[in-house]
Each structure stands twice: as C-alpha cells, then as structure tokens.
Amino acid sequence: MKSRQEQRPEGRMTMTRRRSLLAVAGLGAAALALPSTLARAATATGAIATDRAATATGAATGRPRPIDLPAPTVRRPVGTVALHLVDRTRQDPFAPAPGPRELMVQLWYPALGTAGHPRAPYTTARVAAVIETDLPLNPGTIGALRPTARTGTPAAPGALPLLLLGHGRKGGRSNCTALAEELAAHGYLVAAIDHTYDAAAVEFPDGRLVRSALSDAPEDWDAAERKEIAARVGDLRFVATELTTGPASRRPGVPCADPRRIGVLGHSMGGSAAAEAVRQDDRFAAGLDLDGGLFGSPVAELGLDRPFLLLTSLADHDTWARWREHQRGWGRQLRLGGAGHLGFTDLPHAAGPGELAAHLPADVYAELLGTIAPGRATELTRAYTRAHFDRFLRGRPSALLDGPTSRYPEIEFRWSHDR
Secondary structure: OOOHHHHOOOOOOOOOOOOHHHHOOOOOOHHHHOOHHHHHHHHHHHHHHHHHHHHHHOOOOOOOOOEEOOOOOOOOOEEEEEEEEEEEEEEOOOOOOOOEEEEEEEEEEEEOOOOOOOEOOOOOHHHHHHHHHHOOOOOOHHHHEEOOOEEOOOEOOOOEEEEEEEOOOOOOOOOOHHHHHHHHHOOOEEEEEEOOOOOOEEEOOOOOEEEOOOOOOOOOHHHHHHHHHHHHHHHHHHHHHHHHOOHHHHOOOOOOEEEEEEEEEEEOHHHHHHHHHHHHOOOEEEEEEEOOOOOOOOHHHHOOOOOEEEEEOOOOOHHHHHHHHHOOOOEEEEEEOOEOHHHHOOHHHHHOOOOHHHHOOHHHHHHHHEOOOHHHHHHHHHHHHHHHHHHHHHOOOOHHHOOOOOOOOOEEEEEEEOO
C-alpha cells in the first residue's frame, strides 16, 4: 500500500490533506476546497450563470430541463415526507440565542401506491438557490432535479429496518436522494437529517431559513470537529428514538420503524458521525461511511465492535489507517476507482446541466467529481450500500462483500476484517 506522500503529488489540492475531507463535504461546500483566491474566482463565475442558464438548457423560457435522478432498481413505489422535530432535552450548540435543537428530517419508504400523489421536489426553492450559489451552478439546476418518490403516499405495512442518513459538512438532507430512494424501494425506512446550522440551508415549516453557521477556517479544527460531531451524533440518536418509540412514531402517515434493526450511514463528515454514533449507541447495528475522514471522535484510535464499511474515493487516509488497526468488528474498506469526493452524492447528475465545470478550475472539478460516469457511480454506491445493510440488518449475505467481482471492476478491496 502506498504511503500518503506517494498517493498524490505535493503542492496541488488533494483530499489526502487532513482537513480537505471535511472541506469538500457537501453539495453546498465545493468552494471551501479551494485556496482563497480560487474560491473568490469560483464565486465570481456565479455572476454569469444567469446568462448561461437558457443556453445550457436549450429551453426558450430559460428554465432548465428536468434532470431525472436514476430510478430505483426495483419497480416498487416510494413515498417521502418531511418532519419537523424538536429535541427539548438539548440546547442547540450553534444557535445565536438559547433554545431547543430543531431539525428537519426527510423520510423515504416503500409505499402502497402513488396514485393521486405529486412527484416530490428535490428540495425547497429557497434551499436550492443557496446550493446553486454556493457551488456554483447555473440558476435553476437543483430545482430541475427530479426524484422518483411521491409526496405523502401511504407506507407499506409492517416494521421497517431504519437507516439514518447524514450529509457532509455544509451539505443537506437531499444530497443523497438517489441512494435513499433505492434503499426505500428495497424495503428500508430512510431518515435523512438536516443538521441545523451545519447544513448549507434549512427551511422550516414557518418559513425560517437557517444558514450554516460553521466557520470555513476555525482556529482550532480539533475542537470544531468534536463539537460538530457531538451535535450530529445527538441528532442521530434523537431521531432514532423519535421514529421508534417517541412521539414522531405515532404521527399519522409516519412509517413504522423497527427498533431492533437500525443502521447509520453518511457522506463525508456524515460518515464520521455515523462511526461515532455506532461507537456510542448499541441500538445501531451497523454503520457505513461514504468517503469521510474519521475526525471529531476517538473511533480511529478505538475502532468499533460492530460492522462498519468504508466506501472511499481515495486509496487511503491517515484516520482510516488508524481505524483499521483497531477495528474489532467486521470491517471493509472498498475504493471506488475513478470517483471524486462528491461522486457518492447526487451532484454528478446536476454538474453537467448546471455547467459546474465551467465555474471551477479543472483540477478542482476532477477532485470533486472524478472521472466515473454519474450513473455508474450511483449504481455502485447503491449496490454496496444495500449489500452491507441487507447483510447486517436483514440477514441476507451478499457475495459483493466477500471479494472483487467482474460485475463491478471499479471496486478495489483495500482491506477486509472478518469477525
């Protein structure tokens, strides 16, 4: 295995640097990966995005054409609903004034049918505008993304295995919609959380729009990471309780979650939080990290006693190497060749239509998006995520996790540990 110094040349932006796996953590944070002069240049390109929008879409009205996310691989209806939850046992650590922690949570679930229910929007118009400006993308690009799920459809009966899904730093709950819909179509209840004051923007039912309060360059990264991970883990544990035994589980229209089958996963910093949540809470039977450095917790030094999968774009990272030395439960690190850090999210499907490549330096774009086709990246992420949780939440072993396969030659088994 190559050393960190051998993996990428020194002097260029590389996600082997300790903080970069946090800096380019979500759909709203691409510019944070750049040196300050490049970040200013990328932001400036957003000023010409409006003029390019009509040309890029080819639509006479100037509205982008719809961008359909990949449909689930099984023809089963998927429903979705948003929940506003308030944790009155915790004070929000980031809010400017004292108050309980408030969250928006998006549920995806297998539905009985979709007749009479509208197709769900990707996110709200105001949140979409924030994402498009931050990246930057042509205006209207995020709003043009079309999920498969229908809003408010009745859920399939029975207790469903629950998967808690976390976004990257300054990302948002819609970032991995294609993955969530796939898991829901295969029988999971997926709960994606907007981590308030961390997410790029959160819109609440009363119309409040809460922007991220996180510093792009905190004086003490270690302290910032610990605070952010602690808040995220608190959110994950609260939502798990709400959906299994708490008041939210008794709301009309909320699917039934099985308290004995709970998994947790996330992208980038969401993956870091997933690992720490598994360490802290015995209810979480298995975890998965989509390309996140294991910052903000002692997981890298202590390992985990339950199954954990790393699906990465990089060959290695110092926190992953330390985790491998201490992992006690089943573990895998699989590398998706050709992937960029944001290739595990929905962004690749919007990048082309939104002309992201025109707004970012070529090397930055390559770091973020990689070279793999968007549809293929989604297919691989879905397949290995589903195989992992099927094995450890539903007792359905898959050969995908046992070794390389000619079906998915892009997947490299970097490390395996069987308990």
